[in-house]
Amino acid sequence: xxxxxxxxxxxxxxxxxxxLTTHTESITKRAKEEIKIKHILDLRDFPDLPYSDLFTKxxxxxxxxxxxxxxxxxxxxxxxxxxxxxxxLENGKSVVxxxxxxxxxxxxELLRIAQENNLNFLFEASVGGGIPIIRPISQxxxxxxxxxxxxxxxxxxxxxxxxxxxxxxxxxxALALAQQLGYAERDPSADVEGFDACRKICILxxxxxxxxxxxxxxxxxxITKITLQDVDYADVWGGVIKLIxxxxxxxxxxxxxxxxxxxxxxxxxxxxxDDVFNGIMVRGDxxxxxxxxGKGAGKLPTASAVVADVIDCVKHFKARKYxxxxxxxxxxxxxxxxVETDVYVRVTGETGDAAFAAAEAIFxxxxxxxxxxxxxxxxxxxxSGLTEAELAAKRALLEKDNVQVLNxxxxxxx
Amino acid sequence: xxxxxxxxxxxxxxxxxxxLTTHTESITKRAKEEIKIKHILDLRDFPDLPYSDLFTKxxxxxxxxxxxxxxxxxxxxxxxxxxxxxxxLENGKSVVxxxxxxxxxxxxELLRIAQENNLNFLFEASVGGGIPIIRPISQxxxxxxxxxxxxxxxxxxxxxxxxxxxxxxxxxxALALAQQLGYAERDPSADVEGFDACRKICILxxxxxxxxxxxxxxxxxxITKITLQDVDYADVWGGVIKLIxxxxxxxxxxxxxxxxxxxxxxxxxxxxxDDVFNGIMVRGDxxxxxxxxGKGAGKLPTASAVVADVIDCVKHFKARKYxxxxxxxxxxxxxxxxVETDVYVRVTGETGDAAFAAAEAIFxxxxxxxxxxxxxxxxxxxxSGLTEAELAAKRALLEKDNVQVLNxxxxxxx
Numbered sequence: 001x002x003x004x005x006x007x008x009x010x011x012x013x014x015x016x017x018x019x020l021t022t023h024t025e026s027i028t029k030r031a032k033e034e035i036k037i038k039h040i041l042d043l044r045d046f047p048d049l050p051y052s053d054l055f056t057k058x059x060x061x062x063x064x065x066x067x068x069x070x071x072x073x074x075x076x077x078x079x080x081x082x083x084x085x086x087x088x089l090e091n092g093k094s095v096v097x098x099x100x101x102x103x104x105x106x107x108x109e110l111l112r113i114a115q116e117n118n119l120n121f122l123f124e125a126s127v128g129g130g131i132p133i134i135r136p137i138s139q140x141x142x143x144x145x146x147x148x149x150x151x152x153x154x155x156x157x158x159x160x161x162x163x164x165x166x167x168x169x170x171x172x173x174a175l176a177l178a179q180q181l182g183y184a185e186r187d188p189s190a191d192v193e194g195f196d197a198c199r200k201i202c203i204l205x206x207x208x209x210x211x212x213x214x215x216x217x218x219x220x221x222x223i224t225k226i227t228l229q230d231v232d233y234a235d236v237w238g239g240v241i242k243l244i245x246x247x248x249x250x251x252x253x254x255x256x257x258x259x260x261x262x263x264x265x266x267x268x269x270x271x272x273x274d275d276v277f278n279g280i281m282v283r284g285d286x287x288x289x290x291x292x293x294g295k296g297a298g299k300l301p302t303a304s305a306v307v308a309d310v311i312d313c314v315k316h317f318k319a320r321k322y323x324x325x326x327x328x329x330x331x332x333x334x335x336x337x338x339v340e341t342d343v344y345v346r347v348t349g350e351t352g353d354a355a356f357a358a359a360e361a362i363f364x365x366x367x368x369x370x371x372x373x374x375x376x377x378x379x380x381x382x383x384s385g386l387t388e389a390e391l392a393a394k395r396a397l398l399e400k401d402n403v404q405v406l407n408x409x410x411x412x413x414x
Numbered sequence: 415x416x417x418x419x420x421x422x423x424x425x426x427x428x429x430x431x432x433x434l435t436t437h438t439e440s441i442t443k444r445a446k447e448e449i450k451i452k453h454i455l456d457l458r459d460f461p462d463l464p465y466s467d468l469f470t471k472x473x474x475x476x477x478x479x480x481x482x483x484x485x486x487x488x489x490x491x492x493x494x495x496x497x498x499x500x501x502x503l504e505n506g507k508s509v510v511x512x513x514x515x516x517x518x519x520x521x522x523e524l525l526r527i528a529q530e531n532n533l534n535f536l537f538e539a540s541v542g543g544g545i546p547i548i549r550p551i552s553q554x555x556x557x558x559x560x561x562x563x564x565x566x567x568x569x570x571x572x573x574x575x576x577x578x579x580x581x582x583x584x585x586x587x588a589l590a591l592a593q594q595l596g597y598a599e600r601d602p603s604a605d606v607e608g609f610d611a612c613r614k615i616c617i618l619x620x621x622x623x624x625x626x627x628x629x630x631x632x633x634x635x636x637i638t639k640i641t642l643q644d645v646d647y648a649d650v651w652g653g654v655i656k657l658i659x660x661x662x663x664x665x666x667x668x669x670x671x672x673x674x675x676x677x678x679x680x681x682x683x684x685x686x687x688d689d690v691f692n693g694i695m696v697r698g699d700x701x702x703x704x705x706x707x708g709k710g711a712g713k714l715p716t717a718s719a720v721v722a723d724v725i726d727c728v729k730h731f732k733a734r735k736y737x738x739x740x741x742x743x744x745x746x747x748x749x750x751x752x753v754e755t756d757v758y759v760r761v762t763g764e765t766g767d768a769a770f771a772a773a774e775a776i777f778x779x780x781x782x783x784x785x786x787x788x789x790x791x792x793x794x795x796x797x798s799g800l801t802e803a804e805l806a807a808k809r810a811l812l813e814k815d816n817v818q819v820l821n822x823x824x825x826x827x828x
Contacts, residue, residue, distance in 0.1 A: 019557050019558075019700055020557075023557055023558070023559065023700075026555070026556070026557075026559070027556065027557060030555070030556045031556075130558075130698075130700065130701035130702065130704065131701075131704055132546075132550040132553050132554060132704070135549070135550070135553060136546040136549070136550055139546050139549060139722055140546060140718075140722070141440070141444070142440070142441065142444045142445075142721070142722040142725045142726075143433050143434075143437055143440075143441060143717075143718040143719075143720075143721035143722045143724075143725065144433075144437070144544075144718045144722075145437065145440070267686075267688075269686060269707055271686075272681075272683065272685075272686045274681075284544075284718070285714075286433055286437075286544065286714040286715060286717065286718035287544035287545075287708060287709065287714075287715045287718055287719075288544065288708060288709045288712075288715060289708060289709075290544065290545055290546070290706070290707065290708035290709075291705075291706075291707035291708065292704070292705075292706060292707075293683055293704065293705035293706075293707065294701060294702060294703060294704035294705065295701065295702045295703075295704075298702075300699075300700040300701075301700060301701045301702060303557075303700065304554075304557040304558045304698070304700035304701055305557075305701075306557075307556070307557035308553055308554075308556040308557045308558075310557075311556045311557065312556075
């Protein structure tokens with residue numbers, strides 16, 4: 001019998017109980033012993049649940065129970081999750097978590113503590129929900145050099161963008177619908193500002209390239225400025241707008257990492273990832289492009305990924321899984337201003353023609369796009385191969401000419 | 415130092431050498447010891463290769479070398495691959511193979527021998543080339559009930575169909591182009607008749623549901639009868655034609671398994687899998703639909719999957735990977751005639767209208783499709799919810815009415 005404790009009885013926590021209960025037979029077969037929940041930590045009371053006697057409000061009770069060898073952390077947030085997880089690892093308990101904020105902020109430290117104590121710290125559920133991604137990347141890495149990862153990592157923003165693209169709903173209405181359907185929080189900023197996607201690309205980058213990247217060192221843009229006019233121009237250009245988290249290993253050993261909306265060609269595998277789904281492209285030198293697609297969130301998908309990690313822990317009490325990265329290094333993240341990009345720009349002036357003429361003078365080689373539903377005074381164009389610093393400088397020049405830049409969206413090459 | 419032997423120095427075999435040579439550092443780090451090839455078995459001579467001294471024509475030399483703990487079989491074909499692999503497993507050597515014919519025909523037996531000898535028999539490269547699929551399914555299974563798998567499992571036929579759909583090339587020309595580009599063999603029957611896809615869906619079905627399914631018990635159709643007219647009707651219907659291998663667990667514990675061309679809706683993730691790429695959808699009760707996409711063949715993708723298995727073997731000399739299925743059971747594969755299907759039918763008679771009128775009398779509820787480039791005397795229609803046996807009977811009735819059935823293509827629900 002393997003005893004575990006679950007910290008947090010929210011959506012994912014109750015899902016973990018459901019999965020363990022409904023799949024007991026196959027889980028026992030896989031783990032080669034029965035997995036039993038001994039404690040559930042939550043500050044709330046759940047008197048009506050059949051397993052209400054398992055609840056405790058006292059973390060020390062779990063920490064000091066020598067029966068408990070594996071702790072599942074599904075509370076979310078940085079504190080007290082971090083403090084609890086650290087204490088568990090320092091006291092001989094392996095930890096499984098779905099908490100991307102925790103892994104993105106403290107992954108290197110917690111992996112080191114786990115290694116020092118010969119324990120496992122697993123987090124398959126922290127990226128991509130039920131999509132197996134952490135293990136396959138780890139597996140791909142074995143005989144393959146990963147060169148780039150790019151993904152639609154946040155289901156909420158993808159749902160909003162899909163509604164804008166498919167049903168010409170504007171951003172505000174699509175967000176309201178997402179909130180109504182429970183896909184977005186009342187305060188949606190973690191999703192729509194790109195912070196959630198940022199945490200996930202940090203985890204994938206750290207795993208794939210072996211060095212921790214912290215969210216605060218990643219250039220992050222959300223989708224709040226995107227309008228139906230941008231969706232129209234993207235369509236004319238030949239693609240769709242997606243919120244992409246991406247990381248690329250540069251030849252000088254630095255990584256280029258960012259989260260921003262991007263124009264993705266219609267033929268790309270990522271272009272057809274719609275609604276709340278996630279899609280993650282892993283580019284390797286031997287495998288080429290491999291794409292993983294599925295529901296990136298939700299109670300049961302996430303819970304089943306957590307439980308799969310628990311089973312792995314039970315099977316590997318003595319043999320640690322190879323999952324490790326070093327702490328951050330200075331100058332590891334490439335200077336954002338120096339990176340080259342192709343970009344779509346939407347401007348407004350006295351007339352569309354005047355605005356484009358001014359833009360063309362500043363962006364030589366700009367190619368104008370003709371919107372299907374043009375807005376008076378506006379023009380859209382694409383331009384290639386300028387650095388982010390050049391782009392910022394040219395934007396400033398345009399504003400001096402009384403041409404306002406309404407939006408700037410980068411163009412992906414996958 | 416872990417010594418291995420490689421049986422076969424064809425495309426995949428030479429790729430294994432290339433991957434081991436070009437990724438030595440990361441492989442050693444992952445495997446925690448250096449992996450060295452001690453013997454290569456091939457009947458041909460390769461005097462000019464830098465590692466020509468490793469070649470042998472004598473399998474016994476490998477079998478009797480106690481240093482060799484892992485044997486890589488990349489010869490392909492059933493004999494002598496089966497005999498060699500069996501001998502290796504019976505003599506204390508773990509085996510890694512990319513040979514789908516071997517695994518589909520002898521998987522249950524070889525897994526049993528491996529288990530009895532506490533050895534590993536791994537075959538990630540046998541399905542999906544460089545796409546991680548065997549391990550993720552195995553992982554998905556842990557805390558999730560897989561209910562259905564459907565995939566584009568053969569790159570050659572997918573290339574041909576893509577050319578037919580995108581460039582209106584006919585089947586013969588597209589096949590000739592595939593042969594010219596090296597995607598298809600001079601004798602293309604294993605690909606175009608669906609045999610290759612059949613072996614792969616057998617492997618996935620055996621793995622996902624724990625009972626071996628042999629290729630000969632699978633209803634298998636190829637793509638040789640598909641014409642540009644069918645492609646046109648599929649487009650009008652709202653999708654594309656793909657060669658799909660699928661298996662579904664039925665409520666009575668039987669599996670419905672088949673390989674056949676299918677109409678796939680444009681919105682499906684599988685519809686956008688083009689050219690030589692593969693895409694595999696795994697439907698689970700907790701995860702929902704997860705799709706894996708990438709290059710399903712090719713020297714380096716396949717070789718990197720083989721090497722990843724070798725690394726896993728080295729890391730698990732004493733701990734077997736959980737990978738097992740029982741031998742076939744009678745009545746496990748559902749009677750094909752009893753299975754319900756939706757289907758598209760193309761018929762020809764004196765006139766298109768007359769042919770459809772006759773068809774409608776026999777297939778009540780048939781919905782006619784109007785081709786963009788109609789062929790004189792032809793009609794296309796779709797009809798839902800009839801069994802395969804009913805479909806066959808109704809086809810016979812139609813022929814009696816002097817209406818010829820030109821093609822019948824099933825309609826997928828994913």
